Amino acid sequence: MMRGVLLAAALAAQPAAAQVADLVSDAAFRVCADPALVPMSSRDGSGFENRIAEHLASALGKPLEYTWFPMATGFVRNTLFAGKCDVVIGYAQGDELVLNTNHYYTSTHVLVVRADGPLAGIERLADPALKGHRIGVVAGSPPASHLARNGLMAKARPYSLMVDRRVEDPAGDMLAAVESGEIDAAVLWGPVGGPLVKAHPALKAIPLVKEEGAPKLFYRTTMGVRQGEDVWKRELNSLIRREQGALDAILRDAGVPLLDDYGRGLKEAG
Structure with a gap:
């Protein structure tokens, strides 16, 4: 009897888990973005996060699709959590609202x-x-x-x-x-x-790499996905690792100051 109850519970849990995974599109690289967050993202595609999204979509062999919403109160709720898109290209490391990938720049x-x-x-x-x-x-x-x-x-x-x-x-x-x-x-x-x-x-x-005292002025930037989407997070981590050189080149070309992982100095070009 107990075995049957456990099996039923396990089977009942499977659709819920599948629903989380199924939110990630297999057909496109779906990005949540602000249409006017210049110089990061823009509806006209001129932001450096747009360039990063284009590069990653190409690396995955998928078309790029955007869901646009102002980066203000309700952004994550109305985009990522609503299942309309699957990744926020720039998200501060440590924010518990989303599941963070490994950081791709400091x-x-x-x-x-x-x-x-x-x-x-x-x-x-x-x-x-x-x-x-x-x-x-x-x-x-x-x-x-x-x-x-x-x-x-x-x-x-x-x-x-x-x-x-x-x-x-x-x-x-x-x-x-x-x-x-x-x-x-x-x-x-x-x-x-x-x-x-x-x-x-x-x-x-x-x-300001020589600033001393708290609070720190350097921060790591990750990509954000929905909580529970660990498989998708690992896929993005692998993608970031493979494409790190290209991402650095996009960021440097845009004028983003890149630091080493500890914020102690500018990152040397690879």
């Missing part, structure tokens, strides 16, 4: 200044040369803590993080303010600031 925040200005040689937010200067920073971000500790918040200009980038562009606004002289510098996440600065020859992005 980056850091950057200080953006005028290339010909007096701050062009700054390498740390603790540098006394920043005293009295107007610095743009994303409110509540790790660099904001460093600015506060170094007495730089009095003249700091805060910018919002969680916005619909179809209608707001905090990073673009920060760079424009540095370029015009409204502020003297800006601190941005490197994968945002580095690529954007490439379109602004008058500006310079300085990777």
Whole structure:
């Protein structure tokens, strides 16, 4: 009798497990993405995450399909969890909302200044040369803590993080303010600031690899899949390992500052 109950329970559990696995499409590489998260992703395909998605789809021999939704509240619920797509190309390591793949790059925040200005040689937010200067920073971000500790918040200009980038562009606004002289510098996440600065020859992005103290300014980026999809995660891990050189090349070409796995310095080109 007990054996029959256990067998029935096992059989009953099988469809549920299959349903999780079956959400991953065999017919296409289905990516969840923000249509206006420049320079990472864009509906026109110009983002570096778009290029990564195209490369991985080609490596898998599958067509690429997108589900677009703003990277704000409800993004994962309305895309990945809804079964409309199977992977988020860029996701912070350690976020428990999704199942993380192995990280495929490590980056850091950057200080953006005028290339010909007096701050062009700054390498740390603790540098006394920043005293009295107007610095743009994303409110509540790790660099904001460093600015506060170094007495730089009095003249700091805060910018919002969680916005619909179809209608707001905090990073673009920060760079424009540095370029015009409204502020003297800006601190941005490197994968945002580095690529954007490439379109602004008058500006310079300085990777903050020498910053000391908490919180850390470097972070690892993974790909995100649904919890329980361990087979899919392992397939992506193998894909990342095989294609790491190509992924690095895409990121470097975009202007993303790449660090070693420990965030101690810039990653050497392979």
